[in-house]
Amino acid sequence: MGKRKRKQQPVLVLHRKSANRPEVKAAVKAVRSRGIDLKVRIPWNKKDKPRVVRELIAAGHQRLIAGGGDGTLNAIADALVRHAEHDECPTMGILPLGTANDLAHGLGLPCEDLDSCLYLAATGDAKPMDLGIMNGRHFINVASGGFGAQVTATTPQDVKRHLGGAAYTLNGLIKIWEMKPYRGSLHLPGQAPIEGSMVLMAVGNNRLAGGGFEVAPAADPADGLLDLMILTDSVITEPGPTLAELKDPLNPANTRLRYVQAPAFRIEAETPVHINLDGEPVVSKELNFSVLEHALNVVY
Structure with missing residues:
Protein backbone atom coordinates (compact mmCIF):
# COMPACT_ATOMS: atom_id res chain seq x y z
CA MET A 1 0.00 0.00 0.00
CA GLY A 2 1.19 3.55 -0.76
CA LYS A 3 1.44 6.30 1.76
CA ARG A 4 -1.79 8.06 2.67
CA LYS A 5 -2.27 11.52 1.20
CA ARG A 6 -1.43 14.21 3.73
CA LYS A 7 -4.05 16.86 4.41
CA GLN A 8 -2.97 20.25 5.68
CA GLN A 9 -6.51 21.23 6.75
CA PRO A 10 -6.49 21.63 10.56
CA VAL A 11 -9.17 19.82 12.53
CA LEU A 12 -10.53 20.97 15.88
CA VAL A 13 -11.52 17.95 18.00
CA LEU A 14 -13.90 19.63 20.39
CA HIS A 15 -15.20 18.49 23.77
CA ARG A 16 -18.96 18.02 23.34
CA LYS A 17 -19.94 20.24 26.28
CA SER A 18 -17.88 23.11 24.85
CA ALA A 19 -19.41 22.99 21.36
CA ASN A 20 -22.23 25.46 22.09
CA ARG A 21 -20.22 27.98 24.09
CA PRO A 22 -20.56 31.38 22.34
CA GLU A 23 -16.88 32.23 22.76
CA VAL A 24 -15.87 28.93 21.13
CA LYS A 25 -18.17 29.53 18.16
CA ALA A 26 -16.78 33.06 17.89
CA ALA A 27 -13.19 31.76 17.88
CA VAL A 28 -13.94 29.25 15.12
CA LYS A 29 -15.65 31.97 13.07
CA ALA A 30 -12.74 34.36 13.62
CA VAL A 31 -10.14 31.82 12.48
CA ARG A 32 -12.16 30.89 9.41
CA SER A 33 -12.54 34.57 8.54
CA ARG A 34 -8.74 34.75 8.30
CA GLY A 35 -8.74 32.20 5.50
CA ILE A 36 -8.12 29.05 7.56
CA ASP A 37 -10.18 26.09 6.35
CA LEU A 38 -10.82 24.79 9.86
CA LYS A 39 -12.77 21.56 10.23
CA VAL A 40 -14.57 20.71 13.49
CA ARG A 41 -15.25 17.24 14.86
CA ILE A 42 -17.21 16.66 18.09
CA PRO A 43 -16.77 13.19 19.66
CA TRP A 44 -19.91 11.94 21.38
CA ASN A 45 -18.14 11.09 24.65
CA LYS A 46 -14.76 10.30 26.16
CA LYS A 47 -14.59 6.81 24.65
CA ASP A 48 -15.37 8.21 21.20
CA LYS A 49 -12.32 10.49 21.11
CA PRO A 50 -9.77 7.77 20.19
CA ARG A 51 -12.01 6.62 17.33
CA VAL A 52 -12.29 10.15 15.95
CA VAL A 53 -8.51 10.64 16.18
CA ARG A 54 -7.89 7.29 14.45
CA GLU A 55 -10.20 8.28 11.60
CA LEU A 56 -8.51 11.65 11.16
CA ILE A 57 -5.05 10.05 11.16
CA ALA A 58 -6.21 7.47 8.63
CA ALA A 59 -7.59 10.27 6.45
CA GLY A 60 -4.16 11.91 6.46
CA HIS A 61 -4.85 15.02 8.54
CA GLN A 62 -1.59 16.54 9.73
CA ARG A 63 -2.85 18.94 12.43
CA LEU A 64 -5.33 18.06 15.16
CA ILE A 65 -6.37 20.68 17.72
CA ALA A 66 -7.56 19.43 21.11
CA GLY A 67 -10.36 21.66 22.37
CA GLY A 68 -11.19 21.10 26.04
CA GLY A 69 -9.64 20.77 29.48
CA ASP A 70 -6.55 18.81 30.49
CA GLY A 71 -8.53 15.55 30.35
CA THR A 72 -9.36 16.16 26.69
CA LEU A 73 -5.75 17.07 25.92
CA ASN A 74 -4.67 13.82 27.58
CA ALA A 75 -7.13 11.79 25.50
CA ILE A 76 -6.04 13.37 22.21
CA ALA A 77 -2.33 13.05 23.03
CA ASP A 78 -2.79 9.41 24.07
CA ALA A 79 -4.66 8.59 20.85
CA LEU A 80 -2.03 10.32 18.69
CA VAL A 81 0.81 8.34 20.26
CA ARG A 82 -1.04 5.03 20.14
CA HIS A 83 -2.39 5.28 16.59
CA ALA A 84 0.10 7.37 14.60
CA GLU A 85 3.44 6.28 13.21
CA HIS A 86 6.09 8.16 15.21
CA ASP A 87 7.76 9.75 12.17
CA GLU A 88 4.36 10.86 10.85
CA CYS A 89 2.66 11.88 14.11
CA PRO A 90 0.33 14.81 13.33
CA THR A 91 0.93 18.17 14.95
CA MET A 92 -1.17 18.78 18.06
CA GLY A 93 -2.64 22.20 18.73
CA ILE A 94 -4.36 23.29 21.95
CA LEU A 95 -7.57 25.25 22.50
CA PRO A 96 -7.79 25.49 26.33
CA LEU A 97 -11.42 25.23 27.45
CA GLY A 98 -11.11 23.73 30.92
CA THR A 99 -11.47 25.31 34.34
CA ALA A 100 -7.77 25.55 35.20
CA ASN A 101 -6.01 24.86 31.87
CA ASP A 102 -2.80 24.07 33.74
CA LEU A 103 -1.00 22.58 30.74
CA ALA A 104 -1.81 25.51 28.46
CA HIS A 105 -0.83 28.08 31.10
CA GLY A 106 2.41 26.20 31.78
CA LEU A 107 3.24 26.27 28.06
CA GLY A 108 2.62 30.02 27.93
CA LEU A 109 -0.41 29.95 25.63
CA PRO A 110 -2.72 33.02 25.52
CA CYS A 111 -5.49 31.22 27.40
CA GLU A 112 -7.63 34.34 27.92
CA ASP A 113 -7.82 35.02 24.17
CA LEU A 114 -9.45 32.04 22.48
CA ASP A 115 -9.30 33.64 19.01
CA SER A 116 -5.51 33.99 19.25
CA CYS A 117 -5.15 30.56 20.84
CA LEU A 118 -7.08 28.84 18.08
CA TYR A 119 -5.28 30.73 15.31
CA LEU A 120 -1.91 29.81 16.82
CA ALA A 121 -3.01 26.17 17.15
CA ALA A 122 -4.08 26.13 13.50
CA THR A 123 -1.04 27.85 12.01
CA GLY A 124 1.87 27.90 14.49
CA ASP A 125 5.07 25.89 14.32
CA ALA A 126 5.25 22.76 16.46
CA LYS A 127 7.90 21.84 19.01
CA PRO A 128 8.79 18.36 20.26
CA MET A 129 7.17 17.43 23.56
CA ASP A 130 7.59 14.51 25.94
CA LEU A 131 4.81 12.36 27.31
CA GLY A 132 4.84 10.85 30.80
CA ILE A 133 3.92 7.25 31.47
CA MET A 134 2.64 5.76 34.74
CA ASN A 135 1.87 2.05 34.85
CA GLY A 136 1.37 2.04 31.09
Whole structure:
Protein backbone atom coordinates (compact mmCIF):
# COMPACT_ATOMS: atom_id res chain seq x y z
CA MET A 1 0.00 0.00 0.00
CA GLY A 2 1.19 3.55 -0.76
CA LYS A 3 1.44 6.30 1.76
CA ARG A 4 -1.79 8.06 2.67
CA LYS A 5 -2.27 11.52 1.20
CA ARG A 6 -1.43 14.21 3.73
CA LYS A 7 -4.05 16.86 4.41
CA GLN A 8 -2.97 20.25 5.68
CA GLN A 9 -6.51 21.23 6.75
CA PRO A 10 -6.49 21.63 10.56
CA VAL A 11 -9.17 19.82 12.53
CA LEU A 12 -10.53 20.97 15.88
CA VAL A 13 -11.52 17.95 18.00
CA LEU A 14 -13.90 19.63 20.39
CA HIS A 15 -15.20 18.49 23.77
CA ARG A 16 -18.96 18.02 23.34
CA LYS A 17 -19.94 20.24 26.28
CA SER A 18 -17.88 23.11 24.85
CA ALA A 19 -19.41 22.99 21.36
CA ASN A 20 -22.23 25.46 22.09
CA ARG A 21 -20.22 27.98 24.09
CA PRO A 22 -20.56 31.38 22.34
CA GLU A 23 -16.88 32.23 22.76
CA VAL A 24 -15.87 28.93 21.13
CA LYS A 25 -18.17 29.53 18.16
CA ALA A 26 -16.78 33.06 17.89
CA ALA A 27 -13.19 31.76 17.88
CA VAL A 28 -13.94 29.25 15.12
CA LYS A 29 -15.65 31.97 13.07
CA ALA A 30 -12.74 34.36 13.62
CA VAL A 31 -10.14 31.82 12.48
CA ARG A 32 -12.16 30.89 9.41
CA SER A 33 -12.54 34.57 8.54
CA ARG A 34 -8.74 34.75 8.30
CA GLY A 35 -8.74 32.20 5.50
CA ILE A 36 -8.12 29.05 7.56
CA ASP A 37 -10.18 26.09 6.35
CA LEU A 38 -10.82 24.79 9.86
CA LYS A 39 -12.77 21.56 10.23
CA VAL A 40 -14.57 20.71 13.49
CA ARG A 41 -15.25 17.24 14.86
CA ILE A 42 -17.21 16.66 18.09
CA PRO A 43 -16.77 13.19 19.66
CA TRP A 44 -19.91 11.94 21.38
CA ASN A 45 -18.14 11.09 24.65
CA LYS A 46 -14.76 10.30 26.16
CA LYS A 47 -14.59 6.81 24.65
CA ASP A 48 -15.37 8.21 21.20
CA LYS A 49 -12.32 10.49 21.11
CA PRO A 50 -9.77 7.77 20.19
CA ARG A 51 -12.01 6.62 17.33
CA VAL A 52 -12.29 10.15 15.95
CA VAL A 53 -8.51 10.64 16.18
CA ARG A 54 -7.89 7.29 14.45
CA GLU A 55 -10.20 8.28 11.60
CA LEU A 56 -8.51 11.65 11.16
CA ILE A 57 -5.05 10.05 11.16
CA ALA A 58 -6.21 7.47 8.63
CA ALA A 59 -7.59 10.27 6.45
CA GLY A 60 -4.16 11.91 6.46
CA HIS A 61 -4.85 15.02 8.54
CA GLN A 62 -1.59 16.54 9.73
CA ARG A 63 -2.85 18.94 12.43
CA LEU A 64 -5.33 18.06 15.16
CA ILE A 65 -6.37 20.68 17.72
CA ALA A 66 -7.56 19.43 21.11
CA GLY A 67 -10.36 21.66 22.37
CA GLY A 68 -11.19 21.10 26.04
CA GLY A 69 -9.64 20.77 29.48
CA ASP A 70 -6.55 18.81 30.49
CA GLY A 71 -8.53 15.55 30.35
CA THR A 72 -9.36 16.16 26.69
CA LEU A 73 -5.75 17.07 25.92
CA ASN A 74 -4.67 13.82 27.58
CA ALA A 75 -7.13 11.79 25.50
CA ILE A 76 -6.04 13.37 22.21
CA ALA A 77 -2.33 13.05 23.03
CA ASP A 78 -2.79 9.41 24.07
CA ALA A 79 -4.66 8.59 20.85
CA LEU A 80 -2.03 10.32 18.69
CA VAL A 81 0.81 8.34 20.26
CA ARG A 82 -1.04 5.03 20.14
CA HIS A 83 -2.39 5.28 16.59
CA ALA A 84 0.10 7.37 14.60
CA GLU A 85 3.44 6.28 13.21
CA HIS A 86 6.09 8.16 15.21
CA ASP A 87 7.76 9.75 12.17
CA GLU A 88 4.36 10.86 10.85
CA CYS A 89 2.66 11.88 14.11
CA PRO A 90 0.33 14.81 13.33
CA THR A 91 0.93 18.17 14.95
CA MET A 92 -1.17 18.78 18.06
CA GLY A 93 -2.64 22.20 18.73
CA ILE A 94 -4.36 23.29 21.95
CA LEU A 95 -7.57 25.25 22.50
CA PRO A 96 -7.79 25.49 26.33
CA LEU A 97 -11.42 25.23 27.45
CA GLY A 98 -11.11 23.73 30.92
CA THR A 99 -11.47 25.31 34.34
CA ALA A 100 -7.77 25.55 35.20
CA ASN A 101 -6.01 24.86 31.87
CA ASP A 102 -2.80 24.07 33.74
CA LEU A 103 -1.00 22.58 30.74
CA ALA A 104 -1.81 25.51 28.46
CA HIS A 105 -0.83 28.08 31.10
CA GLY A 106 2.41 26.20 31.78
CA LEU A 107 3.24 26.27 28.06
CA GLY A 108 2.62 30.02 27.93
CA LEU A 109 -0.41 29.95 25.63
CA PRO A 110 -2.72 33.02 25.52
CA CYS A 111 -5.49 31.22 27.40
CA GLU A 112 -7.63 34.34 27.92
CA ASP A 113 -7.82 35.02 24.17
CA LEU A 114 -9.45 32.04 22.48
CA ASP A 115 -9.30 33.64 19.01
CA SER A 116 -5.51 33.99 19.25
CA CYS A 117 -5.15 30.56 20.84
CA LEU A 118 -7.08 28.84 18.08
CA TYR A 119 -5.28 30.73 15.31
CA LEU A 120 -1.91 29.81 16.82
CA ALA A 121 -3.01 26.17 17.15
CA ALA A 122 -4.08 26.13 13.50
CA THR A 123 -1.04 27.85 12.01
CA GLY A 124 1.87 27.90 14.49
CA ASP A 125 5.07 25.89 14.32
CA ALA A 126 5.25 22.76 16.46
CA LYS A 127 7.90 21.84 19.01
CA PRO A 128 8.79 18.36 20.26
CA MET A 129 7.17 17.43 23.56
CA ASP A 130 7.59 14.51 25.94
CA LEU A 131 4.81 12.36 27.31
CA GLY A 132 4.84 10.85 30.80
CA ILE A 133 3.92 7.25 31.47
CA MET A 134 2.64 5.76 34.74
CA ASN A 135 1.87 2.05 34.85
CA GLY A 136 1.37 2.04 31.09
CA ARG A 137 -0.94 5.08 31.06
CA HIS A 138 0.09 8.35 29.45
CA PHE A 139 -0.05 11.80 31.01
CA ILE A 140 0.82 15.02 29.25
CA ASN A 141 0.90 17.43 32.19
CA VAL A 142 1.16 16.24 35.81
CA ALA A 143 0.46 13.11 37.84
CA SER A 144 -0.33 14.25 41.39
CA GLY A 145 -0.68 11.83 44.27
CA GLY A 146 -1.43 11.52 47.94
CA PHE A 147 -3.68 13.67 50.06
CA GLY A 148 -4.76 16.18 47.38
CA ALA A 149 -5.62 13.46 44.86
CA GLN A 150 -7.54 11.57 47.55
CA VAL A 151 -9.65 14.65 48.31
CA THR A 152 -10.38 15.12 44.61
CA ALA A 153 -11.32 11.46 44.15
CA THR A 154 -13.50 11.18 47.25
CA THR A 155 -15.44 14.46 47.19
CA PRO A 156 -19.04 13.42 46.36
CA GLN A 157 -20.34 14.47 42.94
CA ASP A 158 -23.44 16.18 44.35
CA VAL A 159 -21.26 18.25 46.69
CA LYS A 160 -19.03 19.26 43.76
CA ARG A 161 -22.07 20.38 41.76
CA HIS A 162 -23.50 22.51 44.56
CA LEU A 163 -20.30 24.06 45.91
CA GLY A 164 -17.90 24.01 42.96
CA GLY A 165 -14.24 24.47 43.94
CA ALA A 166 -15.19 25.13 47.56
CA ALA A 167 -16.26 21.48 47.82
CA TYR A 168 -12.63 20.35 47.64
CA THR A 169 -11.60 22.80 50.36
CA LEU A 170 -14.39 21.73 52.70
CA ASN A 171 -13.79 18.05 52.09
CA GLY A 172 -10.05 18.61 52.54
CA LEU A 173 -10.53 20.36 55.87
CA ILE A 174 -12.60 17.43 57.08
CA LYS A 175 -10.10 14.83 55.88
CA ILE A 176 -6.92 16.56 57.00
CA TRP A 177 -7.65 15.57 60.60
CA GLU A 178 -7.67 11.91 59.64
CA MET A 179 -4.81 12.15 57.15
CA LYS A 180 -2.35 9.29 57.38
CA PRO A 181 0.95 9.47 55.48
CA TYR A 182 1.78 6.89 52.85
CA ARG A 183 4.88 4.88 53.72
CA GLY A 184 7.04 3.29 51.07
CA SER A 185 10.20 3.55 49.02
CA LEU A 186 11.50 5.53 46.07
CA HIS A 187 13.61 3.63 43.54
CA LEU A 188 15.84 5.78 41.30
CA PRO A 189 18.09 4.37 38.55
CA GLY A 190 21.44 3.25 39.91
CA GLN A 191 20.65 4.17 43.52
CA ALA A 192 19.68 2.30 46.65
CA PRO A 193 15.96 2.53 47.58
CA ILE A 194 15.03 5.59 49.64
CA GLU A 195 12.62 4.73 52.45
CA GLY A 196 10.25 7.29 53.90
CA SER A 197 6.77 8.74 54.18
CA MET A 198 4.75 10.91 51.85
CA VAL A 199 1.72 13.14 52.29
CA LEU A 200 1.58 14.39 48.73
CA MET A 201 3.60 14.17 45.54
CA ALA A 202 3.65 15.52 42.02
CA VAL A 203 5.31 14.11 38.92
CA GLY A 204 5.55 16.85 36.33
CA ASN A 205 6.08 16.74 32.61
CA ASN A 206 5.06 20.39 32.89
CA ARG A 207 5.14 22.93 35.74
CA LEU A 208 1.57 23.61 36.87
CA ALA A 209 -1.28 21.66 38.47
CA GLY A 210 -4.25 22.20 40.73
CA GLY A 211 -5.28 25.52 39.23
CA GLY A 212 -1.93 27.22 38.69
CA PHE A 213 0.22 25.84 41.52
CA GLU A 214 3.85 25.44 40.45
CA VAL A 215 4.31 21.86 41.63
CA ALA A 216 7.31 21.16 39.39
CA PRO A 217 9.02 24.53 38.88
CA ALA A 218 12.01 23.14 36.97
CA ALA A 219 9.99 20.94 34.62
CA ASP A 220 10.71 21.23 30.90
CA PRO A 221 8.27 19.29 28.67
CA ALA A 222 11.01 18.50 26.14
CA ASP A 223 14.04 17.56 28.28
CA GLY A 224 13.47 13.79 28.48
CA LEU A 225 13.01 13.98 32.26
CA LEU A 226 10.15 13.88 34.76
CA ASP A 227 10.26 16.14 37.82
CA LEU A 228 9.27 14.46 41.09
CA MET A 229 8.33 16.51 44.14
CA ILE A 230 7.55 14.65 47.38
CA LEU A 231 6.28 16.32 50.54
CA THR A 232 6.92 14.23 53.67
CA ASP A 233 4.70 13.91 56.74
CA SER A 234 6.61 16.78 58.37
CA VAL A 235 3.87 19.03 57.01
CA ILE A 236 1.75 17.64 59.86
CA THR A 237 4.36 17.82 62.64
CA GLU A 238 6.37 20.85 61.42
CA PRO A 239 4.07 22.90 59.19
CA GLY A 240 6.08 26.14 59.38
CA PRO A 241 9.49 24.84 58.20
CA THR A 242 7.79 22.61 55.64
CA LEU A 243 5.91 25.51 54.08
CA ALA A 244 9.17 27.45 53.96
CA GLU A 245 10.74 24.66 51.91
CA LEU A 246 7.72 24.65 49.60
CA LYS A 247 8.60 28.23 48.68
CA ASP A 248 12.06 27.08 47.57
CA PRO A 249 11.62 23.47 46.43
CA LEU A 250 14.89 23.30 44.47
CA ASN A 251 17.07 24.14 47.48
CA PRO A 252 19.46 21.19 47.95
CA ALA A 253 19.46 21.84 51.71
CA ASN A 254 15.78 20.93 52.02
CA THR A 255 15.08 18.02 54.39
CA ARG A 256 11.27 17.88 54.42
CA LEU A 257 10.73 18.15 50.69
CA ARG A 258 12.43 16.04 48.03
CA TYR A 259 12.80 17.22 44.42
CA VAL A 260 14.25 14.85 41.82
CA GLN A 261 14.61 14.87 38.02
CA ALA A 262 14.93 11.50 36.30
CA PRO A 263 13.89 9.72 33.08
CA ALA A 264 12.37 6.86 35.08
CA PHE A 265 11.73 5.81 38.67
CA ARG A 266 9.46 3.60 40.77
CA ILE A 267 7.50 4.22 43.98
CA GLU A 268 6.39 1.29 46.11
CA ALA A 269 3.86 2.08 48.85
CA GLU A 270 2.59 -0.05 51.73
CA THR A 271 -1.01 1.02 51.01
CA PRO A 272 -2.72 2.04 47.73
CA VAL A 273 -1.96 5.63 46.70
CA HIS A 274 -4.56 7.91 45.11
CA ILE A 275 -3.18 9.41 41.88
CA ASN A 276 -4.68 12.15 39.72
CA LEU A 277 -3.44 11.53 36.17
CA ASP A 278 -4.25 14.65 34.12
CA GLY A 279 -7.55 14.74 36.00
CA GLU A 280 -8.26 11.01 35.89
CA PRO A 281 -8.25 9.11 39.24
CA VAL A 282 -6.04 6.03 39.62
CA VAL A 283 -5.26 3.97 42.74
CA SER A 284 -2.19 1.72 42.98
CA LYS A 285 0.48 0.53 45.45
CA GLU A 286 3.26 0.36 42.83
CA LEU A 287 3.83 3.38 40.60
CA ASN A 288 6.19 2.94 37.66
CA PHE A 289 7.07 6.21 35.95
CA SER A 290 8.96 6.80 32.73
CA VAL A 291 9.08 9.35 29.94
CA LEU A 292 8.42 8.94 26.21
CA GLU A 293 10.88 11.48 24.87
CA HIS A 294 9.70 13.78 22.06
CA ALA A 295 6.59 11.67 21.52
CA LEU A 296 4.46 14.58 20.32
CA ASN A 297 4.73 17.63 18.08
CA VAL A 298 2.84 20.39 19.93
CA VAL A 299 2.21 24.03 19.06
CA TYR A 300 3.24 26.28 21.96
